[in-house]
Amino acid sequence: MTQMDFGTLAYLGLLAVVLVFWMFVQNREKLGRKLQYLAAWGLIFLGVIAAVGLWGDIRQTVMPRQAVFADEGRVELPRAPDGHYYVSLEINGVPTRFVVDTGATGMVLTRKDAERAGLEAGDLVFQGQASTANGVVQTAPVRLGQVALGPFTDRNLRAYVNQGEMKTSLLGMSYLQRFSRLEIADGKLVLER
Template sequence: MSHELPGSFKIVTGWLLLGLAVFLGIQWWLREQQQTRFHVESGVIEIQRGSDGHYHWPGTINGHAVDFLVDTGASGTAIPAALARELRLTMTGEVESNTAGGVVHGQETRADVTLQGGVHAERLRITALPGLDAPLLGMNVLGRLHWRQRDGLLTIELGSSSSH
């Protein structure tokens, strides 16, 4: 009696191992890409534009990790209404927001926002909007900072304005 595995089992196992190696390689590459897109050194934050065309600034809302999309066209910071519910944020009133897609109705709330690199905004006014896909960091934070955008690189120079 032979104890050798069937040939088809060997082939399937080989393909599965190859697939696993490719998957792990892609995950490593994505992690490296994320780490190289955000850099802090000597009071200067550099964020490279992502492959989706947006600048991503990692941070927290009341200690909960989020990935903000930097939106220089937004006057205020906004988050998905579902995230506001998940974070159990207290709504303080209804608001109407003008967006690229038209007027939308949302809820106003306040939360503590911390951005990687040392930028803080305590009790920041935030709009919770239904249908929003990701948290947007607006000019109510960006307007307090010295920043410039050129050639796919967003540079933020920190100084005394990094804590609010």
């Protein structure tokens, strides 16, 4: 929890105490009935907190995930609520989440994803540049030993590590062109080899 979360929680707790105190002072003669109401509202409040806290897990369970049809040589990626398509690739055996970006030329890894895939931060030389929507960023060219998407495995792929801040790695056309078909239809991105 961040400092902001603790502050919000403390504020909500104080507000709840004040409301409970006011309820008891105003209605001392009907205390039994008020305790029932208080218990009901307390359970509703806890239910809302649980739903908010678990929303990410619930959403991941309900949302469709990428589907790999190895016998057909096809991968289907569902459109996410934010309108993008996300795919999980294994980079050197490490699962890595990418946003599919047909406007990007290459594969671009965040520094965190690059480190998780075994690329040493000290070995990165940020000598290249890339133009992004946020301006020019420095990039370090790298070679990925193995990139796997379901049954499709590629070796020794060229990629870049972004020196700037990125939330998610980008999967650009240098990888997507390895597929013979790329189609967007019915809320899915279909890749075939």
